[in-house]
Structure formats: structure tokens, C-alpha cells
Amino acid sequence: MRKHDHALLAPGREGSGRTLHAPSGGRSRSHLPHVDDRLAPPETRLEYLDGAELFAAPADPPHATQHFDLTYVLGAHVAKGYRGAVDMLTRTDEASDYAPDASIFAQKPDRSGRRRLEELAFEVCDKQALAVPTGKARRLIERGVRRVFCILVKQRRVLEWSRETDGWRPLPKDAVIEDPCLVRPLPIQSLLDAASSDDAVARALLDKRVPALEQAVAEGEARGAAIGELRMAQEAITTALRSRGIDVPAGVARAIAGCNDVNKLRRWLAKAVTATTASEVVAGSRRKR
Known part of the structure; x- marks a missing residue:
């Protein structure tokens, strides 16, 4: 373990100790297996790191809830042309095949028609041995992953591999x-605080121009504009009357304020510039009641 490994907390995974024998030597990318060539059996909890078999154990809160918060926020922020994944196995070298907790990769397949290496990878760490997430990050970076992040659950901090x-x-x-x-940009605070997560997700979805969300925003703006027009018409009626020195009794004021028909308000406004009393303006409406 290197002297800087103390900066990383450990999640809840422990190795079984069984060792996989694999070819030794350097990690030349041209001789590496494809990222989708499996060493660990898919749909199990087994992973391999430097030949050692690891068991990815289930988690309790707050480790488990942090996983959910990460994928919730990250999923909303994935840009067009990219795809997010959870627990997706990646073959980093001959002896390592494991799954980052969350990752993002280019959606377009490579020349062979297979999925591309992830560009961002995230780990959630709670009780795991320090060497495991550190070793995973090194192998991912060596394989070509551009950036690797780690969320420390107990310390409520986010780290990036340098x-x-x-x-x-x-x-x-x-x-x-x-x-x-x-x-x-993805706010660090949104990965640590559930209250900030909703704000970050909403802003990301707005930037994505999600049709359903854009329609809801447009409908809200339309409702706001309609309400604004009603308020302006209501105020214009009372202003027109009072500017002519005509008193507006409480009953008439309530009738004007309670009217949500903009066409009727327009008719009342036309009356307000010639009426001799405020009651004349709403007389027809009041008789119908």
C-alpha cells in the first residue's frame, strides 16, 4: 500500500482469497483483452482484481442509499451520445475484471461493434479495505478510463484519482x-446531499430539453401569463373608477377580484370609463347571481 492510500475509505467488500493465475508482464493496451471479454461470471457478485477473487457484498444504509443517490443524480447528467451504467463489468487487464459502482461510456460501439470503455467511473466506499478501491482506480486509469471518482460515505467527501x-x-x-x-457541470454537493440532488437533477433535465418537462414548463408559463393578465385587468378596472373619483365598495371590489374570465373583465373595463357608479360596472354579473 502506498503512503497516499490513507486518503480513501473502504466499502463493504472482502476478497475470498482465491487467486487466479494469469499471464505476467506489462500491461500493453495492444495486448489486453477487450473490455467486454469476461473473466468474472456476469450476474454474480464475483470480481477479479490482479488475479484475486473478490466478492461484492450487498450493503446497508447509508452505503446503499448513497448508491441510489449517485445513480439518481448521475443518470440525469449523462450527455447526448453517452450512456450510464451501474455495476457494469470491465476487463482492465488479463487478471482483473470488476464493476465500478457507476460509469459513463460512449454510446456508439467501437469498430468491432462492441461497447466502448467507460470514460468516467464512480465508486462508493464505506468499509472496504483501502487497497481495493485504490487498486481498482489504478487499473481503470491504466486501461484508459479518463476519470475515476470515489464517494466516501462516512466522511461525506468526494475524491478524484490524480x-x-x-x-x-x-x-x-x-x-x-x-x-x-x-x-x-455536476455539483459535488448534489452527490452528498439529497436536498441538493433534486435541484441538480431538475436543472440537468431542463438542459437536456426533455419534451415532457419542456411542455410542463410551457404550460406553467402560459398559466402564469394568464394569471398576470387577469390581475392587470382587475387592477385596471378599479384604477379607472377611482381615477374618476368613483368609490369602489367592498362588494364590487370582491366581484372584480373574484372574476377569472378575462373577456368579462375587459367588458367591465370598458364600462368603468363611462359608469357613474362602481355597481354599474358589475351590475349584470351581480343580478345573475
């Missing part, structure tokens, strides 16, 4: 993650 130091660096809580894979 190529320069070969270790984790903490990200300020008021920082954002900017990347071509994301439709808009």
Missing part, C-alpha cells in the same frame, strides 16, 4: 465536475 500523484485528491464540496460526458 495521475500526477498516483493517488486520490479531495474535491471541495462547492466544486463541480465538468466533463464532455455530462450535459452540465
